[in-house]
Structures are given as C-alpha cells and as structure tokens.
Ligand SMILES: [Zn+2]
C-alpha cells in the first residue's frame with residue numbers, strides 16, 4: 001500500500017506522535033498526469049462514499065482512498081519500545097475527500113448546496129471511521145496553495161483516522177477539561193459569549209455559526225468558525241440538521257473568500273471530539289467531553305513573507321528520516 005515505508009514515533013519529551021520515513025518523491029518532482037479526481041476521468045478505484053448517495057443522482061462530493069496513504073487500515077499497530085523510545089506501525093485510515101466533481105469549483109466559489117454536500121460527506125466519514133474501536137481520533141484538513149503543501153490540484157480535503165490524538169487537539173481537550181473542572185462551563189462557550197459582547201474580533205455571524213479571529217492568534221489572520229450553541233461533535237450536527245449545514249456552508253465559503261483577499265495559501269482543520277468508543281484511562285478526557293469540548297474549524301493563512309515567524313503542524317510529518325538526515329549532515333561541507 002505504501003509507496004515508501006513510514007512509521008509512527010513518539011517524542012519522549014512532549015509525548016506527541018510524529019510520522020516519518022524516506023519519501024523517494026521528495027528527491028525530485030512528481031510526474032504530472034491527468035487529474036484523477038475530475039468527474040470526467042471516470043470512477044477511480046477505491047471510492048468509499050458519495051454525497052448525495054441517491055441512485056441516478058450525480059455525485060457532488062466523494063471520498064476515495066488516498067493514492068499514497070500515510071495510514072492504512074489493515075494490520076496490527078505493533079506498538080513496541082526501543083530503549084526510552086516508542087514506535088508503532090501507522091495503522092489507521094487516510095482518505096481524500098473530493099469536494100466537487102469540477103476542477104474549478106472550490107469551497108469559496110462553489111454553490112452553498114454543493115459545499116453542504118461536502119460537509120455532509122465529511123460528517124459521514126468521521127462517524128464511520130469512529131466506529132473502529134482502534135481509532136482514537138479522526139482529523140479533517142485541507143492544505144491549499146504551494147506554500148501550504150497542497151498535494152492535488154483538484155479541490156480536495158483529506159481525512160486521517162489515527163490511533164492517537166494529534167498534539168494540538170490533545171492540548172485543547174486537556175485545557176477544555178481543566179476549565180470545566182474549575183468553572184463547570186465550556187471555555188469555548190465563554191469565549192463566544194465575550195467575543196459577541198465585545199464585537200471586536202467577530203468577522204461574521206450567520207444564523208447558528210460565527211466566524212472570528214481568536215484573541216491570541218498563532219498566525220496572522222488566523223480565523224475560527226464555531227457553532228454558537230454548545231456542541232462537542234461536528235459529525236452529529238453535520239449529519240442531523242440540513243438547515244444548519246447550509247448556513248455553515250455559506251459562512252465557510254464567505255470566510256474563505258475573505259482569507260483569500262489576504263493570501264491564497266492556507267491550512268484548514270476541523271477540530272471535533274475524539275472517539276468515545278476508545279476512552280483512554282490515562283487521559284480521562286472522555287468523561288465530560290460532551291460538556292467541555294466544542295467543535296470548530298480553524299483556518300491558518302500562510303503569508304510567505306512572514307513564514308519564518310510561525311509554523312503550523314497538526315501532526316509533524318518529516319519526509320526525511322533522521323537516519324538519512326544524519327548522513328547528509330555528517331557529510332556536509334563546512335568551514336573550519
Ligand atoms: Zn480535477
């Protein structure tokens with residue numbers, strides 16, 4: 001399945017998992033071929049789901065197995081130690097969500113109904129992957145633009161299902177739980193209440209959703225979209241309330257248009273609650289999860305002139321292993 005071997009390694013200091021291996025494609029440009037995701041390129045192998053899923057109705061969004069998956073569903077994690085280090089095989093799932101059958105219709109210029117179909121597909125896939133008891137977390141993300149590491153030219157997002165909770169989400173889950181323990185309130189709801197009252201950082205309110213710039217941004221123009229009413233799980237709302245889905249689609253489209261007035265390149269990530277089938281005794285985050293966590297979308301624009309001032313990583317992925325890197329560094333020509 002893999003085009004190159006990868007494995008998961010745990011940083012013993014921060015306890016966060018990274019994925020690493022030697023990607024041969026990194027040593028040269030990938031060959032360009034016809035777009036494999038366009039509607040007229042036929043039905044690719046490994047279609048997992050479509051939206052809408054109605055016989056005779058053409059698809060608006062669909063999910064396919066990633067052509068070179070970083071995580072695969074078969075096999076055992078084989079978690080093992082090596083001295084103080086931990087590693088395991090990259091068991092999980094890696095899917096491409098084709099947002100639109102057309103090559104030129106993106107989340108900022110497609111119809112709200114089309115974007116709503118994409119959101120519904122995303123919710124269905126997250127819910128389905130969460131049914132696997134080995135899976136701890138399902139991530140939805142999109143990298144757009146050459147400075148954001150865009151992988152395909154067709155409008156796509158990606159989903160990964162992992163046996164660990166990505167670092168940033170884990171921080172949020174821990175912080176949300178701690179806040180709830182001391183105040184018995186959701187920290188995100190409290191943020192929303194203050195932001196709506198102060199109205200200094202709110203970009204737009206649309207029905208039950210709000211777009212705002214966070215008080216302490218990690219990158220310039222960082223933007224969040226949240227439901228205004230408390231809700232821990234995107235996939236629950238995304239599936240059950242079509243009217244809400246259309247409002248979210250419109251707000252997402254409009255917000256991306258705003259971001260694109262600043263820069264074309266951005267990362268987008270959905271943060272939703274972790275799998276509740278896999279309660280981790282070490283973390284204890286599942287007990288009050290429905291009360292203390294609040295799903296949201298984060299958009300992190302990439303402004304190349306300021307690129308040195310920040311980094312963005314959900315799960316660190318190094319396309320060069322340390323074993324390879326060390327050789328290169330040892331052999332590097334240096335002065336003195
Ligand atoms: Zn295409």
Ligand SMILES: [Zn+2]
Pocket residue numbers: 186187188189190229230231293294
């Ligand atoms: Zn809340």
Ligand SMILES: [Zn+2]
Pocket residue numbers: 172271296298
């Ligand atoms: Zn978040």
